[in-house]
Amino acid sequence: MSEKQSIMDIDTVSLDDENAQIVIIDQTLLPYETKTIRLTTQNQIWDAIYTLQVRGAPAIGVTAGFGLYLAAREIGAHAKTFEEFYPEFVKAKDYLDSSRPTAVNLSWALNMLDKVALKNKDKTVPEIVEALHKEAVRIQEEDIWACHKLGEYGLTLVKPGDGLLTHCNAGKLAATRYGMATAPMYLGQEKGYNFHVYCDETRPVLQGARLTAKELMDSGIDTTVICDNMSSSLMKEGKVQAVFVGCDRVAANGDTANKIGTSVVAIVAKHYGVPMYIMAPTSTIDMNTKTGDQIKIEQRKPEEVTEMWYKKRMAPEGVKVYNPAFDVTDHDLITAIVTEYGIARPPYTESLKKIMEIKAKAMQEQGED
Amino acid sequence: MSEKQSIMDIDTVSLDDENAQIVIIDQTLLPYETKTIRLTTQNQIWDAIYTLQVRGAPAIGVTAGFGLYLAAREIGAHAKTFEEFYPEFVKAKDYLDSSRPTAVNLSWALNMLDKVALKNKDKTVPEIVEALHKEAVRIQEEDIWACHKLGEYGLTLVKPGDGLLTHCNAGKLAATRYGMATAPMYLGQEKGYNFHVYCDETRPVLQGARLTAKELMDSGIDTTVICDNMSSSLMKEGKVQAVFVGCDRVAANGDTANKIGTSVVAIVAKHYGVPMYIMAPTSTIDMNTKTGDQIKIEQRKPEEVTEMWYKKRMAPEGVKVYNPAFDVTDHDLITAIVTEYGIARPPYTESLKKIMEIKAKAMQEQGED
Numbered sequence: 001m002s003e004k005q006s007i008m009d010i011d012t013v014s015l016d017d018e019n020a021q022i023v024i025i026d027q028t029l030l031p032y033e034t035k036t037i038r039l040t041t042q043n044q045i046w047d048a049i050y051t052l053q054v055r056g057a058p059a060i061g062v063t064a065g066f067g068l069y070l071a072a073r074e075i076g077a078h079a080k081t082f083e084e085f086y087p088e089f090v091k092a093k094d095y096l097d098s099s100r101p102t103a104v105n106l107s108w109a110l111n112m113l114d115k116v117a118l119k120n121k122d123k124t125v126p127e128i129v130e131a132l133h134k135e136a137v138r139i140q141e142e143d144i145w146a147c148h149k150l151g152e153y154g155l156t157l158v159k160p161g162d163g164l165l166t167h168c169n170a171g172k173l174a175a176t177r178y179g180m181a182t183a184p185m186y187l188g189q190e191k192g193y194n195f196h197v198y199c200d201e202t203r204p205v206l207q208g209a210r211l212t213a214k215e216l217m218d219s220g221i222d223t224t225v226i227c228d229n230m231s232s233s234l235m236k237e238g239k240v241q242a243v244f245v246g247c248d249r250v251a252a253n254g255d256t257a258n259k260i261g262t263s264v265v266a267i268v269a270k271h272y273g274v275p276m277y278i279m280a281p282t283s284t285i286d287m288n289t290k291t292g293d294q295i296k297i298e299q300r301k302p303e304e305v306t307e308m309w310y311k312k313r314m315a316p317e318g319v320k321v322y323n324p325a326f327d328v329t330d331h332d333l334i335t336a337i338v339t340e341y342g343i344a345r346p347p348y349t350e351s352l353k354k355i356m357e358i359k360a361k362a363m364q365e366q367g368e369d
Numbered sequence: 370m371s372e373k374q375s376i377m378d379i380d381t382v383s384l385d386d387e388n389a390q391i392v393i394i395d396q397t398l399l400p401y402e403t404k405t406i407r408l409t410t411q412n413q414i415w416d417a418i419y420t421l422q423v424r425g426a427p428a429i430g431v432t433a434g435f436g437l438y439l440a441a442r443e444i445g446a447h448a449k450t451f452e453e454f455y456p457e458f459v460k461a462k463d464y465l466d467s468s469r470p471t472a473v474n475l476s477w478a479l480n481m482l483d484k485v486a487l488k489n490k491d492k493t494v495p496e497i498v499e500a501l502h503k504e505a506v507r508i509q510e511e512d513i514w515a516c517h518k519l520g521e522y523g524l525t526l527v528k529p530g531d532g533l534l535t536h537c538n539a540g541k542l543a544a545t546r547y548g549m550a551t552a553p554m555y556l557g558q559e560k561g562y563n564f565h566v567y568c569d570e571t572r573p574v575l576q577g578a579r580l581t582a583k584e585l586m587d588s589g590i591d592t593t594v595i596c597d598n599m600s601s602s603l604m605k606e607g608k609v610q611a612v613f614v615g616c617d618r619v620a621a622n623g624d625t626a627n628k629i630g631t632s633v634v635a636i637v638a639k640h641y642g643v644p645m646y647i648m649a650p651t652s653t654i655d656m657n658t659k660t661g662d663q664i665k666i667e668q669r670k671p672e673e674v675t676e677m678w679y680k681k682r683m684a685p686e687g688v689k690v691y692n693p694a695f696d697v698t699d700h701d702l703i704t705a706i707v708t709e710y711g712i713a714r715p716p717y718t719e720s721l722k723k724i725m726e727i728k729a730k731a732m733q734e735q736g737e738d
Contacts, residue, residue, distance in 0.1 A: 201674065203572060203596035209675070227572035227674055228598040229630025233666075236632070261598025263605070267640045268633055297602075305570065305596055306578070 006218040007034050012059050012176050015066045015137070020073060022066045024054045027173055031214040042071055042095060049099040049106070056174020057248060058143045058281065061105030064096050065136035068113045069129075071096075076129040082121045085128065089117055104249060108283060109139050140176050146281040147178035149340035154184030154244060157277060157336070157343070160193040162241040165231060165269075167200040168259035169207040170246020170279060171215045180246040180279035182216065189221050196222045198240065202259060203228055204304040228261050235272040243269050243276045250278065250285045254331030254348025255292030266333035275335035282339050282359050285352060292330065375587040376403050381428050381545050384435045384506070389442060391435045393423045396542060400583040411440055411464060418468040418475070425543020426617060427512045427650065430474030433465050434505035437482045438498075440465075445498040451490045454497065458486055473618060477652060478508050509545050515650040516547035518709035523553030523613060526646060526705070526712070529562040531610035534600060534638075536569040537628035538576040539615020539648060540584045549615040549648035551584065558590050565591045567609065571628060572597055573673040597630050604641040612638050612645045619647065619654045623700030623717025624661025635702035644704035651708050651728050654721060661699065 007025065014023045022039040028051065029035050037053065039045045045067040048054050054063050071092035072085075079085035093110050100106055116135040120128045158164065164185060171179035178186055188195050197216050202208035209225050216223040226234060234240055243265055249257045256262070256278050269276045289295060337344040337351075341358045344351035376394065383392045391408040397420065398404050406422065408414045414436040417423050423432050440461035441454075448454035462479050469475055485504040489497045527533065539550035547555055557564050566585050571577035578594050585592040595603060603609055612634055618626045625631070625647050638645045658664060706713040706720075710727045713720035 200598070201572070203570070203598060225674060227629070228596070229569070229572060229633050232632040232636060233629065260596070260602065263601040264598050264633060264637055267601060268636050271636045271639075305594060 008219045013062045026053045031210050046099045057105040058175035061109035062140045064106050065109040065139040069132045069136040072129050072132045076125045085125050144177045146340035147175050147183050150279050151183030151187035153338045158242050163196040163239045165198045165240045165243045167245050167265050168202045169211040171212050173211050181244040198224050200228045231268050247278050247280050250280050251289040251291050252287045253291050257295045270333050278337045280337050280339050377588045382431045395422045400579050415468045426474040427544040430478035431509045433475050434478040434508040438501045438505040441498050441501045445494045454494050513546045515709035516544050516552050519648050520552030520556035522707045527611050532565040532608045534567045534609045534612045536614050536634050537571045538580040540581050542580050550613040567593050569597045600637050616647050616649050619649050620658040620660050621656045622660050626664045639702050647706045649706050649708050
């Protein structure tokens with residue numbers, strides 16, 4: 001696959017059902033090389049998630065869904081009854097679940113398939129496998145739908161020609177299409193909005209410089225990379241009209257966990273009166289987490305800061321490193337939280353509850369169809 | 370010189386008058402190798418400043434002072450009268466001045482020597498050269514004295530065991546001893562204050578990770594490197610009691626230009642109620658610059674962000690980069706500006722004026738001695 005091909009023309013994750021394979025963009029090679037790889041065995045799928053060849057909560061969820069369906073298909077080739085089928089299915093589920101324990105959407109997607117298996121336990125094994133196939137495809141379709149809705153809502157918050165800042169990669173590489181933070185950018189691009197998008201490079205792992213800048217440029221958007229410490233200058237010059245970021249978990253009060261540095265952007269944005277928008281598919285809103293204080297933050301290895309990516313060590317041998325992967329942005333720094341069921345504004349304890357009620361009602365109506 | 374030797378035992382810049390050489394630590398090799406080099410010719414001195422082998426406004430000023438003195442000594446070997454001496458001296462001065470036109474202290478130090486030459490024009494050439502020697506040494510001594518005073522004042526603002534954050538390198542490597550932001554840290558270390566110092570790595574050129582972390586560790590201080598986007602997490606956890614940074618220029622209203630990212634730290638510190646201290650030798654206070662808006666910010670090359678230090682390119686080919694070297698921190702984000710003549714607090718238009726009056730008075734008294 002040529003390096004010249006636009007990354008926007010290739011699905012982040014797709015199912016090749018005929019060949020019983022998952023096809024993903026190998027994100028560890030970006031931005032140097034755009035290459036898809038095919039995952040056949042459960043080991044390959046587990047490795048792809050663990051080594052970040054596929055990353056981003058929604059994309060991991062979709063990959064896990066396809067992966068568990070493929071496992072079910074393999075088990076279905078020899079299991080004759082639900083009793084023979086199910087223990088092996090659970091084993092496959094637990095195996096995939098162990099690939100990245102902190103990613104919420106991973107276990108969420110696996111549990112969705114588990115529910116479908118249990119719901120269909122009185123059917124034949126081929127029927128169960130087909131129901132799982134449908135569910136895995138539905139998870140991907142729902143992700144695409146939700147991201148598109150985020151884009152539609154997000155677009156109502158900005159105007160043509162605006163400068164937009166984003167942090168880390170909550171783009172199409174993190175989801176299966178559109179992305180979360182990038183969704184209004186891509187929808188705006190289709191409508192000729194001519195946004196100027198600034199990407200925080202996002203130390204230490206540089207998802208902004210490597211991934212977000214790559215996908216935005218490939219889609220023809222005016223793209224500028226900045227170091228994470230340049231947002232203040234940029235906003236002071238009036239170049240940013242809105243900040244859009246994704247999220248890993250939104251607490252019931254609106255406190256939002258996202259890639260380390262998000263709260264810095266939020267504080268700076270508030271200082272300059274620039275609106276800060278969290279792009280949150282409802283799957284990331286956790287009403288059982290009351291505030292951000294209850295969100296556990298992963299501490300990652302020092303080498304990411306001191307030597308990764310570099311020709312030589314970047315900091316003295318033995319220096320201590322503080323290297324949290326995420327931080328929590330307080331709700332009072334957030335202008336709005338955009339979901340696929342509408343835009344929540346402060347006070348979030350009320351508005352998020354309302355969004356979740358709208359969602360529950362929509363799902364109930366869907367179930368009633 | 371062994372890599373194990375503490376960088377604190379070696380002068381950043383020193384004059385070897387016997388051999389007519391300047392000895393500097395080659396900062397381009399840090400933190401991998403601690404090595405001093407000897408500068409003999411005017412070309413070597415110019416190159417050392419231009420290529421950042423010696424960097425930091427005060428250290429550049431001291432180097433330039435020694436450099437122009439050595440030029441005067443060479444000229445004095447053949448010039449018999451002031452009329453023969455002075456045109457060649459001015460030529461040498463202009464040459465050194467062209468090495469880094471934005472560094473304030475460079476032209477400041479050269480002008481100090483020029484004044485001394487003119488003041489002594491009725492003396493013999495050897496007497497003029499000796500007066501220049503004294504002035505160059507005095508510039509270094511004044512820098513050491515000013516930094517020590519900054520440390521004494523700074524130490525009154527903190528207490529033993531405090532967590533301190535700094536950005537970029539306003540350390541002893543940027544000055545000739547103590548440094549500016551680091552001065553209270555080193556003085557505190559002598560008194561057993563047991564500070565915990567956090568260094569912003571300071572993208573794109575990583576002066577914090579490479580230089581500040583190195584000198585702090587070598588002096589035995591508990592040192593932790595963070596990426597620039599981690600300050601919010603750290604302050605939220607209550608780990609930072611004060612921020613100390615240096616400055617490139619302080620305007621009359623207290624607006625302060627310093628390494629890009631300083632204003633981000635200041636905004637975040639204000640949000641968490643952490644005091645933000647600017648460590649400012651009075652040579653950096655420019656009463657003729659009314660506000661920060663009048664300070665011209667240098668834009669540096671994109672490659673610093675996209676590929677320097679890396680094994681491979683860090684961002685897509687052709688991506689635009691916003692890469693200012695400095696930013697301006699508004700005076701309303703600054704808790705105090707610490708100078709060698711005292712601590713200025715808001716409103717700065719009054720307190721800085723007062724500091725400059727104290728300085729003028731002190732210098733007058735010195736002159737009257």
